Amino acid sequence: xNRITKHSQTIILALFALYALAPxxxxxxxxxxxxxxxxxxxLSLPWPIETANYVRVWTESGFSTFFWNSLxxxxxxxxxxxxxxxxxxxxxxxxxxxxxxxxxxxxxxxxVVPAPSVIVALYGNLQAMGLIDTHLGVILPQAALLMPFAVxxxxxxxxxxxxxxxxxxxxxxxxxxxxxxxxxxxxARPGLMSxxxxxxxxxxxxxLLPLVVLQTETLKTITVGAxxxxxxxxxxxxxxxxxxxxxxxxxxxxxxxxxxxFVRGLSAGAVK
Amino acid sequence: xxxxxxxxxxxxxxLLYAAFVVVPILQVVAYSFFSWDNGIAQEFVGLANYxxxxxxxxxxxxxxxxxxxxxxxxxxxxxxxxxxxxxxxDRSPRTIQVMSAIYFIPRTIPLVVAGIIWGWIYNPxxxxxxxxxxxxxxxxxxxxxxxxxSTALVSLNVVGAWTFFGFCVVIYLGAIQSIDPSLxxxxxxxxxxxxxxxxxxxxxxxxxxxxxxxxxxxxEAMRFFDLIWVTTQGGPGYATEVLTTHVYKTFFLVGDFGYxxxxxxxxxxxxxxxSAIAFRLLRAK
Numbered sequence: 054x055n056r057i058t059k060h061s062q063t064i065i066l067a068l069f070a071l072y073a074l075a076p077x078x079x080x081x082x083x084x085x086x087x088x089x090x091x092x093x094x095x096l097s098l099p100w101p102i103e104t105a106n107y108v109r110v111w112t113e114s115g116f117s118t119f120f121w122n123s124l125x126x127x128x129x130x131x132x133x134x135x136x137x138x139x140x141x142x143x144x145x146x147x148x149x150x151x152x153x154x155x156x157x158x159x160x161x162x163x164x165v166v167p168a169p170s171v172i173v174a175l176y177g178n179l180q181a182m183g184l185i186d187t188h189l190g191v192i193l194p195q196a197a198l199l200m201p202f203a204v205x206x207x208x209x210x211x212x213x214x215x216x217x218x219x220x221x222x223x224x225x226x227x228x229x230x231x232x233x234x235x236x237x238x239x240x241a242r243p244g245l246m247s248x249x250x251x252x253x254x255x256x257x258x259x260x261l262l263p264l265v266v267l268q269t270e271t272l273k274t275i276t277v278g279a280x281x282x283x284x285x286x287x288x289x290x291x292x293x294x295x296x297x298x299x300x301x302x303x304x305x306x307x308x309x310x311x312x313x314x315f316v317r318g319l320s321a322g323a324v325k
Numbered sequence: 326x327x328x329x330x331x332x333x334x335x336x337x338x339x340l341l342y343a344a345f346v347v348v349p350i351l352q353v354v355a356y357s358f359f360s361w362d363n364g365i366a367q368e369f370v371g372l373a374n375y376x377x378x379x380x381x382x383x384x385x386x387x388x389x390x391x392x393x394x395x396x397x398x399x400x401x402x403x404x405x406x407x408x409x410x411x412x413x414x415d416r417s418p419r420t421i422q423v424m425s426a427i428y429f430i431p432r433t434i435p436l437v438v439a440g441i442i443w444g445w446i447y448n449p450x451x452x453x454x455x456x457x458x459x460x461x462x463x464x465x466x467x468x469x470x471x472x473x474x475s476t477a478l479v480s481l482n483v484v485g486a487w488t489f490f491g492f493c494v495v496i497y498l499g500a501i502q503s504i505d506p507s508l509x510x511x512x513x514x515x516x517x518x519x520x521x522x523x524x525x526x527x528x529x530x531x532x533x534x535x536x537x538x539x540x541x542x543x544x545e546a547m548r549f550f551d552l553i554w555v556t557t558q559g560g561p562g563y564a565t566e567v568l569t570t571h572v573y574k575t576f577f578l579v580g581d582f583g584y585x586x587x588x589x590x591x592x593x594x595x596x597x598x599x600s601a602i603a604f605r606l607l608r609a610k
Contacts, residue, residue: 058519062412069409070427073491076442077430079453083445133341141338150331156339161604163346165596167548169569170589173576174352175345177364197345200338229330258435260551265577276437280555283441290445297438304433312426316495319432 077305083294106291107299110282116296118271119278123300126191126263126274127256133196134203134252139245142207143233147219157208163201168194168261176265190266191274195259199252206251206318210244211237247318250311254304275300350593356586364582374583384588387559387566390478394546394567397479402486403538406493411527413494414501425498428491436488440555443484447471471557474564481565484552489545493538500534501527533607540603547596568592 084106086099110116144150145157175194176185184190214237222232238245263274273281279296282289308315357374359366378384409428413421431439446453447470455467470480504526512522550569553559559566559574572592576585 055518062519066409066412066424069405069490070424072487073428073431075453076439076446076487077434079446080442137338137341140334144331144334148331148334153331156335159347160338160342162597162600163342165544165548165600166346166350167550167569167592167596169548169550169572170592170596171346171349171353173572173582173585173589174349174356176576178345178349178352193341194345197341200342200346204338229334233334254433258437258551260435260437260554261573276435276551279435279441280437283444283555293441297441300438301434304435305430308430308433309426312422312429315433316425316429319492319495 080294080297083290084298086291103291106295110292110296110299114278114282114292114296115270115273116275116278116299119273119275120299122188122272123257123275126188126195127253129188129192130196130199130256131249131252133192134199135245135249137196138200138203138248139207139211139238139241140233141204142209143211143237145204145208146211147214147216160201160204163198164205166198166201168198172261172265179266185266186268186272187266188272191259191262194266195256195262199255203248203252206248207241207244210241210248213244214240243314243317246311247314250307250315251318254307254315257304353586353589353593356582357590359583361582364580366582370583374587377584378587378591383563383566383571384568384591386563387568387571390565390567391547393478394482394485394549395543397482398485398489398542398546399539401482402490403493403535403542405486405490406538407497407528407531407535409490410494410497410501411523413498421498425491425494428494430491431488432491434488436549436551437555439484439488440552443480443487444471444556447480472561474561477557477561477564481552481556484556485549489542496534496538497531500531504530536606537603540599540606544596544599544603547592547599568595 082099085102085104087101087103087105141160145153145160179185179190179194182190184193218236218240219232222236223229227235258276259274260276260280263277264280267273267277275296279293279300282293282296356366358369358371360368360370360373409424413424416424434442449455449467449469449472452470454470455464458464458467468476470476508526508530509522512526517525547568549567550573553565553567553570554573557565559570568588569592572585572588575581575588579585
């Protein structure tokens, strides 16, 4: 490859890195800038560095509560999916039963169902069940909406488990559940790790369900909190930037720490 | 294996999925055939609610915005992802890992937060975009990006692309790395320049990934809500209205249950048809 081609390609790579990172950098700067510096321009370096914005949103605007609510909901959704989807994925991958194809198709159809398309009925149902304005009212539908993806992914993961190992455990007289827990789960660990990360990510990012289900201020999640902060104090840019950073920093850190596992999970189901 | 444990293994996932997704879908379909008053079903009216679709100009505008969103997504993030993956594939494993991580970071950011950040970049008074244009002497191009009908949808698509192109890079990279290297070696012996290898080997062999990403993008373009809701809420006017925001407004703000159900059914029919096409095409390969 000649030098000109190579250099122009490097420039393209760098330009897109700038596109990816510049908005993040901008928020970081804004979150550490005091109000009076705002009109010095978006790229002026904040000096002195302010932590006041973080302190203010964390203590006064309720972001410590929003953060813990998001953590609680995302953790609960993740656990719920982890307790159910691997079993179902395993049944679809390794067990014979009537209606298998039809049931799997039912799950597959759900892969693309958007939350807004079911909210018209879901909202009334949650009301009837007394789940409006409760965390459970967000957790259950969210886990259900993520279920098709989780089951689909788990089926792919479980198909990789060698039949001989499963047969050996059956011949030892182990019950299917015992065999699943002692033989299959340890082998599927990387897949389970990916599932955990992806479900946690999607759940943390969710906006519509917490927006319509939760009404009490102290129950709201970080995405809803960040969005409402934008509306409420339209001018507190430092505060909004700090809030935005609190909302996405854990995800970015998690992703960078476990890139491989994340990417494997997100590309699950993609054709090679 | 007998079928009893299979049912038991399936049951927890199935119950949760049925209770909060399948049943609500069936209810939405049923709701669309009734007239409603104050959230209470009155009587069966057949397709009467559906006839409103024809005269609802917001619905058609929303649908066209969803379609434009698909085209823009195919034109920008998908192509960018293909090009970046092809370039990256020639570099060292370390570079590949670092760069694909950088490109992927925006996807980990909640769309709500992405909308807030970019809302700032587009801010007409002190946003980075107008500031940058000014610095380059292009101040005349500056505008109120999200507040003008002509630029709002495209500006938002740039935000959508920001969160999506890294995903395309990752999918394409995986596929490129499984292409037989001898194909490239043969082309090099023939002295083919980079762009010709890209056009004649990489692009045709990535057909499957392109199909997958294209269908994925089309389905996502029908489903997205957060980004619009947190930035423009469908405005200015109806310039960025999409099906999901139209459903939301019809249900929560107008309170028209029957018609909100109709719009939900239309949305469901579109995404389910797209995914049926996707599965047929991808399985045929």
